Amino acid sequence: MPPPDIEAASSTADPRAPSPAAGDDSDELPEKHQAVLGLFQSEVALPAWVAAVQAWRALEAATGFQAGGKALPTAGRPKAVHWWISRARKTSNIPAGIDGDDDECEDFYAEVTSWWIKVNPAWRKEGVAGVEDWEAHGLKREDGGDLDALPAGLNGLTSMMACLWWWYRIARTPEGQPGWSQLVADLVWILTEKTRAISGKRAASNSSEEPPAKRARTA
Helix, strand or coil: CCCCCCCCCCCCCCCCCCCCCCCCCHHHCCHHHHHHHHHHCCCCCCHHHHHHHHHHHHHHHHCCCCCCCCCCCCCCCCHHHHHHHCCCCCCCCCCCCCCCCHHHHHHHHHHHHHHHHHHCCHHHHCCCCCHHHHHHHCCCCCCCCCCCCCCCCCCCCHHHHHHHHHHHHHHCCCCCCHHHHHHHHHHHHHHHHHHHHHHHHHHHHHHHHCCCCCCCCCC
């Protein structure tokens, strides 16, 4: 069974309205991350997307807001990602070649989905030979599974976030297309699992560094 979608937007909310700025402390982020966060908080306010942005930011904070570092594999990567990177990840414009006729949009959706399947570790892809299998079954989820193939940082999962940001905008479907919702839900799971793993390692490390408690004297 495919993983459940994250809660859809309420019928009274405008899912394309910018996220509210109240309580936003984006000025605490490095400049490059501030710019990307500002983009991701614009244009789309669907609850599923807001959850994805929050999960992305939490992982970036946990890994020290990496501006460089390891990148997702470029094999099969949509050309739109290079277009965005070459513009310093600062433009809110839709990349050229993905927002034309319906065929261009559908090609982009398929490229993003195929790339997501490709970059995931092998253990998650058991029984998933392509997009149809992904749509029917999703990718495997396992607590504590190795997710090192999916790096954080602006060169890492941020690129997939950008693809999903564009996808929603060119689809012009207020509630989000099923394929988009499925991919967003899976990405949120990845982001959350990676953040949880980092927190767990830090807690274990801090615990091992604590001096042993003194034994109570007995009479």
